[in-house]
Amino acid sequence: MISQFFVLSQRGDNIVFRDYRGEVPKGSAEIFFRKVKFWKEDGEGDAPPVFNLDGVNYFHVKVVGLLFVATTRINASPSLVLELLQRIARVIKDYLGVLNEDSLRKNFVLVYELLDEVIDFGYVQTTSTEVLKSYVFNEPLVVDSACLPPLGPASIFVQGSKRMPGTAVTKSVVANEPGGRKREEIFVDIIEKISVTFSSSGYILTSEIDGTIQMKSYLTGNPEIRLALNEDLSIGRGGKSIYDYSSSSGGGTVILDDCNFHESVHLDNFDIDRTLVLVPPEGEFPVMNYRMTQEFKPPFRINALIEEAGSLKAEVILKVRAEFASNITANTINIQMPLPTFTTRVSFELEPGAVGNTTDFKEANKRLEWGLKKIVGGSEHTLRARLTFSQESHGNIVKEAGPVSMTFTIPMYNVSRLQVKYLQIAKKSNTYNPYRWVRYVTQANSYVARL
DSSP states (O other), rough: OEEEEEEETTTOOOOEEESSSSSSTTTTHHHHHHHHHHHHHGGGSSSSSSEEEEEEEEEEEEETTEEEEEEESSOOOOHHHHHHHHHHHHHHHHHHHHHHHHHHHHHHHHHHHHHHHHHHHHHHOOOOOOHHTOOOOOOOOOOOOGGGOOOGGGEEEETEEEEEGGGOOOSSSOOOOOTTTOOOOOEEEEEEEEEEEEEETSSSSEEEEEOOOOOOOOOTTTTEEEOOOTTTTEESGGGGGGGGGOOOOOOEEEESSEEEEHHHHHHTHHHHOOOOEEOSSSSEEEEEEEOSSOOOOOEEEEEEEEOOOOOHHHHHHEEEEEEETTTTTEEEEEEEEEEEETTEEEEEEEEEOOOOOEEEEEEETTTEEEEEEEEEOEEEEEEEEEEEEESSSOOOHHHHHHOOEEEEEETTTTSSSSOOOOOEEEOOTOOOOOEEEEEEEEEEEEEEOOO
């Protein structure tokens, strides 16, 4: 049960606000934003997703730069409320096509109608896009795709040799195409977030993949879909399925520790041919979530070295090597490294011919930042940084710095080798042939190298 729900912009503007029970003061949105904004200045890092202030519990998630917030005075389950906020964001995105401040302001009547159906007096009624279509009748005002920021290479969907930009998926599930027709198509995302920790000598200490197969359907009539995965896929340690299927595959080349499926997925043939059968609900939903801790080849190798170069100086050398094929390109790479607290100045030296690199020294929190626009597979990049200190180091300088952390996005690449072999849609007629689009994306969840 929640008392209030509101959505704030990055500036703290109140875009949507609904008070369901009148138990929490009306100024809670301003109190929340002020607390979150100045949390870092108190030296405690980012604000946690759940915190209590003056007897009010605040829950929040950040979605595409917007803060979705719920408040309550009771001791509600944090995981339940956070999941509710994510689902509300997903429902709004299904209806509006694109979720941003502009689309929310243009469609505030529709958003409030959705909120009144999703939550009644603080209690959740439904978060199903398909169920809500029976009760919500306002049409969305579609935001012009030309106003959207460029999504970059990670937004490319592939169907054989055809390519479609990711803006194709920013459509409302209830709005028709110009001319009153609805284009029949379905989008599938295989998104993997990887966590890797390297030792100072470059060995992998821990590695884990959190993956999801995300689907967004624009098919009318909800036809049955068959989604085929790798035949040599095994679930559970030793190749034994955690669902007690009598798998004869043994140790397959792709071994998942565990997984779970959407409620619409039928698993009757899954153990035989690794095929998921489902009747997809309208909107965006996760078909399958999975986790993998089996050893895998990391996409990047990071080497970091820091050594003294005099009484008040030191030098940092960072090397990043892409371990994937040369036909794949990673983008939006950002590397950060905490420096000794007595660092006063940093000068940078990039390799000759380096293009699209940015370097910065954040003096407030003593952090080195290195940004690369893109990295082509098989290439290696080096950064040298010369540090100047305000005082001599009386201890081991290596212990004063690091570890190095890295974020990136690699489109059309996945580490686990989990593949969608085919996507079959039940035919309504001989001429029925909807578009099928599949995209693979690998992102860094926690990519850390110790010094």
